[in-house]
Amino acid sequence: MFGAVTCVGVAAVGIAMPGIAAAEPNPPADLLHPTHDPASVMPTPLDDLFYTPPPDFEQLDPGTVLAARAIDVGLNPTPVTATELLIRSTDAKGHPVPVVATLLVPFAPWQGSGPRPLVAYNMPIDSLGNICAPSQYLKTGASAGLRSMQLPLSKNYAVIVPDHQGPRQAYAAGRMAGHAVLDSIRAAVRTPELGLSPDAPTVVSGYSGGAIASGWAAQLAPEYAQELNLVGAVVGGVPADFGMLINTMNGANAASGVFLAATLGLAREYPEIMALFNDNGWRLSQFAKDFCFLDAALLGAIAPIPAETLTDVPQPTQLPMIRDILADNRLGAAAPRVPVLLYHGINEVWVPFAGAERLYDDWCRLGVPVRFEAHPGEHVIVAETGVSVADSWIDARFTGAPAPVGCTKVVG
Numbered sequence: 001m002f003g004a005v006t007c008v009g010v011a012a013v014g015i016a017m018p019g020i021a022a023a024e025p026n027p028p029a030d031l032l033h034p035t036h037d038p039a040s041v042m043p044t045p046l047d048d049l050f051y052t053p054p055p056d057f058e059q060l061d062p063g064t065v066l067a068a069r070a071i072d073v074g075l076n077p078t079p080v081t082a083t084e085l086l087i088r089s090t091d092a093k094g095h096p097v098p099v100v101a102t103l104l105v106p107f108a109p110w111q112g113s114g115p116r117p118l119v120a121y122n123m124p125i126d127s128l129g130n131i132c133a134p135s136q137y138l139k140t141g142a143s144a145g146l147r148s149m150q151l152p153l154s155k156n157y158a159v160i161v162p163d164h165q166g167p168r169q170a171y172a173a174g175r176m177a178g179h180a181v182l183d184s185i186r187a188a189v190r191t192p193e194l195g196l197s198p199d200a201p202t203v204v205s206g207y208s209g210g211a212i213a214s215g216w217a218a219q220l221a222p223e224y225a226q227e228l229n230l231v232g233a234v235v236g237g238v239p240a241d242f243g244m245l246i247n248t249m250n251g252a253n254a255a256s257g258v259f260l261a262a263t264l265g266l267a268r269e270y271p272e273i274m275a276l277f278n279d280n281g282w283r284l285s286q287f288a289k290d291f292c293f294l295d296a297a298l299l300g301a302i303a304p305i306p307a308e309t310l311t312d313v314p315q316p317t318q319l320p321m322i323r324d325i326l327a328d329n330r331l332g333a334a335a336p337r338v339p340v341l342l343y344h345g346i347n348e349v350w351v352p353f354a355g356a357e358r359l360y361d362d363w364c365r366l367g368v369p370v371r372f373e374a375h376p377g378e379h380v381i382v383a384e385t386g387v388s389v390a391d392s393w394i395d396a397r398f399t400g401a402p403a404p405v406g407c408t409k410v411v412g
Contacts, residue, residue: 038271041264041285043130043169050086051100057088058096062179063186063225064088066098074141078153079107083194084135089183090224091166092175092269092328100135100163101184104149105195106156115197117398118188119152119159120181122206122213128171128261129290133163148205151391157398158196160188164213171265172209174329178216182225189228203232203394207383208351211238215359218336232397234341234390237348237379240331241355255350256304261296263310264288270325281310332359335366339404341393343373345382346411364407371404374411 045051053066060066067086082104089099110116123134123146130136138161143149152159162184164177181204189196206214211234218233264285267273277285284305288296299305316322327333340363344356353374360372373389375382397403 036274036277036282038268038274041274041282041289042268043128044290046130046136050084051098053086053088053098057098060088060096062088062090062096063183063190065187065191068191071102071139072141073102073104073138073143076104076144076153077150078156080104080153081107081195082138085184085187087183087187089166090179091168092170092173092179097167099166099180099183100133101180101187102135102138102161103158103188103194104153104161105158106153108156110156112156112398113400115200116195117157118185118196118200118202119157119394120185120202120204120214120217121149121152121159121161122164122177122181122204122210122217123149123161124207124209125163125165125169125293126171126209126258126261127165127292127296128169128265128288129292130169131290132292133165133169134161135163147387148207148390151387152394155395158188158200160184162213164210165265166269168268169265170269172212172262172329173266173269174212174216174331175220176269177213178218178220179224181213181217182221182228185228185230186225198227199229201229201231201398203234203397204230205234205390205394207236207386208238208379211235212331215240215331215336218338218340219331219334222335222337230338231403232339232341232394233336234393235359236341236343236386236390237345237351237382238331238342238356238359239351240359241352256299258293258296260284260299260305260310261288261291261293266325266329272321273325276311276313276316276319276322278310278312284310332362335363335368337368339369339371339397341371341373341390343375343382343386343389345377345379346374347376347378348382349378351379360407360409368407369404370407372407372409374409376412 057066065085069084071082071084073082085101087099089097091097162180164180166176166180170176189198189200204214204217214233215235221230346353363370375385
């Protein structure tokens with residue numbers, strides 16, 4: 001469920017409410033559903049008290065470890081100590097929430113200069129259920145096949161894997177994801193027992209849905225977590241321009257199920273969206289509340305459902321409320337203060353290449369040093385071909401290579 005293909009639906013969420021033409025400024029009152037309870041469409045809680053935060057955790061600083069336990073991640077190519085963490089974080093609207101992250105630290109002592117580096121590897125989650133989160137997946141022992149995680153471990157770097165969708169599994173909510181990543185890093189480097197240093201050089205890295213988390217972490221860090229020693233960000237296959245995707249993912253095609261799941265995920269973080277849902281929208285929200293990626297993909301393949309069926313409001317993307325939410329989740333509107341590796345497939349089907357080009361232009365205008373690599377192939381192919389490139393770029397950030405300056409675009 002965490003393969004490269006799983007992320008294509010994330011980008012669709014920004015335009016899941018259809019329509020671009022002019023519309024009424026607010027939805028008609030008789031179309032709202034005030035009796036529906038948003039709690040009824042949240043993911044089913046896991047039967048494990050570890051995930052319940054202590055009383056008054058909201059008063060603690062972001063990044064505070066609320067609970068920790070050793071876990072088994074199965075046979076790993078690099079022997080590691082694996083620790084699951086419950087952490088105080090912040091949701092998209094600034095409210096305290098608990099998030100989960102899994103820290104992997106190689107057994108071998110760090111022999112390099114300075115403190116052991118840390119990679120925040122943001123897996124594409126693209127799901128609505130708690131059981132689909134990386135913390136649950138890693139405990140199945142299947143992580144040995146994840147090259148993006150195993151390569152840094154093989155070089156004796158530590159790796160932290162956040163459940164970046166947060167406690168509501170808010171699929172595609174960028175600010176929630178960025179906060180979760182940064183607070184996971186804080187928890188790892190601030191806790192001496194975990195074996196890392198507060199000034200550990202850190203790179204955030206992710207592909208597709210994970211790239212949204214990495215991009216937002218890089219953008220939010222200057223204000224939210226400026227004390228961290230971030231030295232770079234890897235952003236691959238990112239669905240950066242939501243407005244391009246309504247014609248590639250919504251409606252009668254196989255991506256529609258993932259598109260709808262992303263819509264429902266964003267509505268969990270912004271429940272005012274739910275006020276626009278008709279009965280179909282509420283029924284689908286309850287039916288799909290624990291979907292993993294494969295469930296959503298299967299729904300799209302068997303019964304492609306246009307997002308228009310979720311609401312009776314005409315052109316809801318023109319409502320001020322929806323416009324504000326889309327603007328709040330627009331990646332590229334703020335400047336990371338670290339070098340960025342941005343890579344994307346030239347032959348993308350679901351996530352247009354032009355969206356990555358615009359993100360490159362946005363960040364370059366803001367003075368961010370960006371290396372943009374255009375790779376032959378589409379989403380799944382580039383997920384594999386980009387791993388080695390990203391790995392080498394991360395090595396350069398950790399081994400003292402001169403930091404990139406300016407913007408560079410490489411095609412082919």
